[in-house]
Amino acid sequence: IQPSARNPLPNQQFRDLKWGQLNFLHTTDNHGWHAGHLQEPQYSADLGDYISFVSHMRRIADEKNVDLVVVDTGDRAEGNGLWDASDPMGNYTRNFYHQVDVDVLTNGNHELYNGTTATNEFLEMVPYYEGRYVASNVDINMTGEWEPFANRSHKFTTKNLGLRVTSFGFLFNFTGNFYNTNVKPASIVIKEDWFHDAINDQDVDLFMIIGHIDIEDLELGHVLAAIRKVHPTIPVQIFGGHSHIRNFKKYDEKSTALESGRYFETVGFLSIDGLLSKAKDASLGFFRRYIDANRAGYQHHTSTNEETFDTLQGLNLTAKLTQYRAELGLDRLIGCAPQDYTLSKDPYGSPNNWYTFLEKTVLPKVVANEERLGVPRIIFINTGSQRFDVFKGAFTYDTSFIVSPFTSRFRFAQDVPWVHASQLRDYFEDDANPYSYPTLNPLHGEANHPLPPVSNHIYTQAQNQHPLANGRPATVIPGYTTSDDFGTDGDDTVHSEIIWYPSPKVIQGIASFPEDWEVNPPETVDVVFMDFIGWNVAAGLNEIAGREEWRVTDFKPYMEGEDTMTKLLLEYVRDEWKHDCV
Numbered sequence: 001i002q003p004s005a006r007n008p009l010p011n012q013q014f015r016d017l018k019w020g021q022l023n024f025l026h027t028t029d030n031h032g033w034h035a036g037h038l039q040e041p042q043y044s045a046d047l048g049d050y051i052s053f054v055s056h057m058r059r060i061a062d063e064k065n066v067d068l069v070v071v072d073t074g075d076r077a078e079g080n081g082l083w084d085a086s087d088p089m090g091n092y093t094r095n096f097y098h099q100v101d102v103d104v105l106t107n108g109n110h111e112l113y114n115g116t117t118a119t120n121e122f123l124e125m126v127p128y129y130e131g132r133y134v135a136s137n138v139d140i141n142m143t144g145e146w147e148p149f150a151n152r153s154h155k156f157t158t159k160n161l162g163l164r165v166t167s168f169g170f171l172f173n174f175t176g177n178f179y180n181t182n183v184k185p186a187s188i189v190i191k192e193d194w195f196h197d198a199i200n201d202q203d204v205d206l207f208m209i210i211g212h213i214d215i216e217d218l219e220l221g222h223v224l225a226a227i228r229k230v231h232p233t234i235p236v237q238i239f240g241g242h243s244h245i246r247n248f249k250k251y252d253e254k255s256t257a258l259e260s261g262r263y264f265e266t267v268g269f270l271s272i273d274g275l276l277s278k279a280k281d282a283s284l285g286f287f288r289r290y291i292d293a294n295r296a297g298y299q300h301h302t303s304t305n306e307e308t309f310d311t312l313q314g315l316n317l318t319a320k321l322t323q324y325r326a327e328l329g330l331d332r333l334i335g336c337a338p339q340d341y342t343l344s345k346d347p348y349g350s351p352n353n354w355y356t357f358l359e360k361t362v363l364p365k366v367v368a369n370e371e372r373l374g375v376p377r378i379i380f381i382n383t384g385s386q387r388f389d390v391f392k393g394a395f396t397y398d399t400s401f402i403v404s405p406f407t408s409r410f411r412f413a414q415d416v417p418w419v420h421a422s423q424l425r426d427y428f429e430d431d432a433n434p435y436s437y438p439t440l441n442p443l444h445g446e447a448n449h450p451l452p453p454v455s456n457h458i459y460t461q462a463q464n465q466h467p468l469a470n471g472r473p474a475t476v477i478p479g480y481t482t483s484d485d486f487g488t489d490g491d492d493t494v495h496s497e498i499i500w501y502p503s504p505k506v507i508q509g510i511a512s513f514p515e516d517w518e519v520n521p522p523e524t525v526d527v528v529f530m531d532f533i534g535w536n537v538a539a540g541l542n543e544i545a546g547r548e549e550w551r552v553t554d555f556k557p558y559m560e561g562e563d564t565m566t567k568l569l570l571e572y573v574r575d576e577w578k579h580d581c582v
């Protein structure tokens with residue numbers, strides 16, 4: 001745990017792990033949070049703690065004479081200063097991540113948005129894992145020729161039971177990658193010869209698909225169906241990601257899928273029993289748990305304590321992470337947030353909602369062009385660009401990346417007729433509209449209440465005292481209360497429910513409008529937006545106008561200098577919020 005982080009409240013009620021013959025630990029969508037959550041004790045374990053946890057879990061597997069396989073399904077990149085503040089981005093992470101004793105890993109979309117990130121992933125991560133990095137549908141062009149980004153598949157034999165496992169790594173049908181990489185749809189790849197050769201192998205006890213794909217996504221179904229054609233009854237275990245949720249799905253009697261959340265909040269545990277039976281109709285027992293990433297939970301599940309938990313390697317990495325954070329200046333105080341602002345724990349429109357605050361207060365102030373200050377402008381950003389809540393108190397250099405990590409710049413369409421510009425927002429929100437999907441849609445499965453309920457007070461630190469832990473009333477704090485194909489007992493810690501409110505796809509700030517604009521709107525306005533959604537803006541304006549008027553190349557930069565949202569947010573906090581957080 002990092003020196004400034006805190007351990008979770010004591011005496012929480014745990015649900016235990018059930019070990020099987022083959023056991024897995026799964027992380028996904030860590031997005032650079034490898035130093036843990038410094039402001040959220042429930043998720044405060046860092047990668048050093050995780051390394052100690054993995055080492056104890058391996059020891060327990062050996063003691064039980066069963067096997068443990070450690071998996072990561074990508075998006076280790078982007079979303080935390082530890083990744084984003086270095087030059088090149090991910091410089092530290094790619095290095096220290098090598099210390100994780102991982103058996104199989106793949107990439108997500110965030111390893112491919114930026115050309116340098118993709119190249120460095122290929123040069124520094126892929127070779128290190130000597131074939132354990134699998135990318136079944138991603139290619140890279142380093143030399144003028146396309147070549148596989150990583151191993152197409154990886155076959156290995158487990159240490160204790162000698163189970164033969166063939167693994168594949170699939171990324172969803174992602175199209176936002178930099179042009180030095182190419183992502184092929186899974187439905188095409190499963191027709192390729194190498195895939196047929198891999199699945200026609202009869203000396204396999206289990207196929208494993210590690211996908212940076214939502215486990216509800218049909219693409220995984222296609223891969224499973226291709227394997228099922230050859231092996232109707234062989235176990236197929238899937239690990240998914242991308243949608244940032246905890247989820248578990250049973251595909252058939254011998255195939256299930258686990259998805260293990262986001263931001264290093266969750267370590268997924270899965271076990272399978274019955275694998276050693278030779279009978280074709282022998283049934284398998286599956287078990288899943290979502291472990292809150294904190295030291296108390298790691299210690300509980302490994303029967304260790306503060307004295308026995310840490311390994312030397314884990315402690316060394318924790319110290320290194322502290323040093324790297326210091327080198328990057330991540331704790332530098334920029335200002336003090338006067339209150340909490342949440343992305344979806346408060347409904348859009350409430351004064352505690354970050355999008356509402358951005359729209360009403362921040363965007364009109366920071367997105368400004370000196371030469372066009374008097375020109376009315378509407379400013380769009382996609383809500384998916386904002387990644388995490390702001391907590392009352394210290395807003396550090398790190399927070400700017402945690403909240404708004406992306407390097408998109410502002411561009412604009414000049415002098416757009418108001419009759420067109422004023423329809424853009426509805427256009428973006430219209431689900432039937434193909435151009436608003438998938439770029440604008442953050443795809444995050446956060447909302448669990450489609451309609452805002454009347455009250456939202458339960459996420460405050462209210463503590464119910466119903467269940468017992470260690471014979472005493474348990475501490476119950478708000479947290480994950482997952483419901484999946486196996487029911488509602490998947491989370492390793494008993495929590496009270498958090499209500500997640502839905503968000504719009506875009507938010508719209510307005511500035512320099514005349515006071516009576518609602519009755520006397522301006523004839524034309526500037527439409528300003530993050531370049532990430534430029535294509536959507538062009539498509540929207542053309543659709544609304546009923547003719548092809550705009551191309552992405554027509555849009556010009558709106559501001560001089562460094563106008564990423566990360567930078568603008570830093571300037572806002574520095575200028576507008578107090579600098580003494582007590």
Ligand SMILES: Nc1ccn([C@@H]2O[C@H](COP(=O)(O)O)[C@@H](O)[C@H]2O)c(=O)n1
Pocket residue numbers: 075109110113242243382383384385386406407408438439440441442443444532
């Ligand atoms: N430069 C970027 C890159 C991504 N986004 C937003 O993130 C979403 C994808 O993130 P996942 O963690 O879900 O893979 C994408 O849909 C965008 O909303 C962005 O704004 N700018």
